[in-house]
Amino acid sequence: MNNETERCGRKMTKIINEKTVLSTPFTEEDIRSLHTGDVIYITGDIATGRDDVHIRVVKEGMELPVDIHGKALMHAGPIVRSTEENGFEVVAIGPTTSMRMEKLEYDFIKEAGVRLIIGKGGMGEHTAEACREFGAVHCVLPAGNAVVTALCTEEITGVEWLDLGMPEALWSIRVKDLGPLIVTIDTSGKNLFEEKKLKIADQKEKQIEEICKRFESVLLQ
Amino acid sequence: MTLNEQVEKMTDIMASFIGYTAIHLPDDVVSKLRELRDAEDDPAAKSIYDMMFENMRLASELGRPSCQDTGLVQFRIDCGSRFPLLEQLQAILVTAVRQATEKTPLRPNAVETFDEINTGDNIGTGAPSISWNIIPAWNGCAISTYLAGGGCSLPGHAAVLMPGEGYEGVVRFVLDRIAEYGQNACPPLLVGVGIANSVDTAAQLSKKALFRSVGSRNPNEKAAKMEQLLEDGINAIGVGPQGMGGKFSVLGVHIENAVRHTATLGVGVSFSCWTHRRGDIVFDKDLSFTTSTHPGFTYEQ
Numbered sequence: 001m002n003n004e005t006e007r008c009g010r011k012m013t014k015i016i017n018e019k020t021v022l023s024t025p026f027t028e029e030d031i032r033s034l035h036t037g038d039v040i041y042i043t044g045d046i047a048t049g050r051d052d053v054h055i056r057v058v059k060e061g062m063e064l065p066v067d068i069h070g071k072a073l074m075h076a077g078p079i080v081r082s083t084e085e086n087g088f089e090v091v092a093i094g095p096t097t098s099m100r101m102e103k104l105e106y107d108f109i110k111e112a113g114v115r116l117i118i119g120k121g122g123m124g125e126h127t128a129e130a131c132r133e134f135g136a137v138h139c140v141l142p143a144g145n146a147v148v149t150a151l152c153t154e155e156i157t158g159v160e161w162l163d164l165g166m167p168e169a170l171w172s173i174r175v176k177d178l179g180p181l182i183v184t185i186d187t188s189g190k191n192l193f194e195e196k197k198l199k200i201a202d203q204k205e206k207q208i209e210e211i212c213k214r215f216e217s218v219l220l221q
Numbered sequence: 222m223t224l225n226e227q228v229e230k231m232t233d234i235m236a237s238f239i240g241y242t243a244i245h246l247p248d249d250v251v252s253k254l255r256e257l258r259d260a261e262d263d264p265a266a267k268s269i270y271d272m273m274f275e276n277m278r279l280a281s282e283l284g285r286p287s288c289q290d291t292g293l294v295q296f297r298i299d300c301g302s303r304f305p306l307l308e309q310l311q312a313i314l315v316t317a318v319r320q321a322t323e324k325t326p327l328r329p330n331a332v333e334t335f336d337e338i339n340t341g342d343n344i345g346t347g348a349p350s351i352s353w354n355i356i357p358a359w360n361g362c363a364i365s366t367y368l369a370g371g372g373c374s375l376p377g378h379a380a381v382l383m384p385g386e387g388y389e390g391v392v393r394f395v396l397d398r399i400a401e402y403g404q405n406a407c408p409p410l411l412v413g414v415g416i417a418n419s420v421d422t423a424a425q426l427s428k429k430a431l432f433r434s435v436g437s438r439n440p441n442e443k444a445a446k447m448e449q450l451l452e453d454g455i456n457a458i459g460v461g462p463q464g465m466g467g468k469f470s471v472l473g474v475h476i477e478n479a480v481r482h483t484a485t486l487g488v489g490v491s492f493s494c495w496t497h498r499r500g501d502i503v504f505d506k507d508l509s510f511t512t513s514t515h516p517g518f519t520y521e522q
C-alpha cells in the first residue's frame with residue numbers, strides 16, 4: 001500500500017500514514033488493547049443493525065442470518081440504491097443514536113460475538129458491562145457526514161431482513177479505512193460519554209442559576 | 222400554461238427543491254458553522270468541524286444527501302388566498318415528496334403506526350406534515366421545508382408548568398433536556414422553545430422557532446434577551462460537536478411565544494441537528510420563485 005505501513009505488536013492492527021487501522025476479524029487482544037479516546041480506522045466487514053435487528057435477535061430470538069463474530073456492527077440505516085448489475089450501492093451512510101439500542105445491546109453482543117460497535121452518542125451500563133465481559137468496544141463516528149463515510153464503503157456484500165425497510169435492514173458492507181472512530185467505551189468498561197455527562201450535569205446547575213439571576217433583572221426593566 | 226401544466230411545474234420545482242435541501246445546507250447554517258469552527262479552541266472539536274465542511278463539499282460535488290437520515294419532510298406554508306394553485310397545493314406537495322424520495326434519493330423513513338410498515342416513499346397518514354397559514358388578498362405562496370431527522374427529534378418535549386414555576390421553570394425545562402439528551406442529538410444544536418398556554422400550542426411554537434433564520438431574534442426584547450442568555454448558558458455547558466466537548470453546544474436558541482392562560486405556563490422544546498436542512502422558497506402567481514436560503518438553486522424544465 002505504501003512505505004509507511006507497519007505492523008503493531010497487535011495481530012490485525014497496522015499503522016498507515018499515522019492512522020491506526022484495524023482489520024476484521026478483530027482479535028480479542030486487538031480490542032482489549034484499545035482505550036477510550038483512541039482514534040482508529042477499520043477495514044473489512046461490517047453489518048448494519050439498529051432497533052429492529054436488535055429486537056429480532058434479542059427479543060424474538062431469531063437467528064442472526066449473517067456471521068458477525070469478531071467483526072463490527074454499525075448502528076446505521078444507509079440510503080442504498082440498486083445498480084444496473086443487479087446489486088446495491090451505498091449513496092449515504094452514517095451512524096444513528098446508539099442509546100436506542102442500549103437495553104438490548106448486552107444480549108446482542110453476547111449472542112452475535114461482535115467486537116466493535118460503531119454509533120452516535122453514548123451508551124450506558126448494559127453495553128459497558130458487555131464490553132468488559134466479552135471484549136468489545138463502542139466507538140463514535142462523527143455523524144451527519146454521510147458522504148465522507150459512504151466513500152469509505154467498497155461494496156455491499158449482502159442484505160438480509162429487507163422486509164424491515166431500507167433503514168432497518170441488515171446490510172453487510174465491506175469498508176476501507178472507515179473512520180475516524182473514537183473509542184468511547186473500552187474493555188475496562190470506561191465510558192467517555194458517561195464521564196462527560198456528569199460534567200455536563202454539574203455545569204447545568206450552575207448555568208440555570210446564572211441565567212435566572214440575569215433574567216430577573218431583565219424582567220424588572 | 223394550462224392548470225395541469227402549472228401543477229406539474231410546481232410539483233417538479235418542489236421535488237427538485239426538497240432534493241436540493243437534502244444535499245446543500247442553507248447559507249445561514251453554513252455561516253454559523255464556520256463561525257463556530259473558527260472560534261473553537263479544542264483541537265478534537267475543530268477536527269470534527271473540519272470533517273463537516275469536507276462532507277458539505279463532497280455532498281455538493283457528488284450531488285448526494287449530506288446525511289443519510291433525510292428525515293420526514295415538514296412544510297410550513299404562508300399561502301395567499303389568491304394563489305392560483307391553492308386548491309391543488311396539498312396534492313402537489315405530497316407528489317413532490319414522493320418524487321424527491323425516488324430521484325434524490327431520500328431515505329424512506331415513514332412507518333405507519335400500528336401497521337408498523339415502512340411505506341417506502343415518505344408518504345403516509347399525516348406525512349408529509351403541513352402547517353397552513355392563509356394570507357388574505359395575496360396571490361403568492363411562501364413555502365418553508367424542513368427535513369426532520371430522527372436523532373434530533375428524539376429529545377423533543379412539552380409540558381404545562383405551574384405559573385409559579387415561572388421563567389426559572391422554563392430555563393430548567395430546556396437545560397434538563399439538553400443535559401440528558403443533547404450529546405446524542407448531533408450537536409451543535411438549533412434549539413426551538415415555545416412558550417404558550419398548553420402542550421399543543423407550546424410544542425407547535427417550538428417547531429416554528431426552528432424555521433427561523435439562524436441568529437434571528439424574537440421581536441419582544443425580553444424574549445430576545447432570554448434567547449441570548451440561554452445560548453450563552455447552554456454553550457457554557459460545553460456539549461461540543463458530537464457531544465464530546467467543545468466551546469459551543471448550539472447553533473442558536475429561538476423562542477416563539479404566545480399568550481398563556483392565567484393559570485398555566487406551557488413550554489415546549491424542539492431540536493435540530495447541526496445539519497439543519499431548512500429551505501425557504503417563495504412563488505409568485507406565475508410560479509416564478511426566489512429562495513433566500515439556497516440562492517444557488519436553479520430549476521430547468
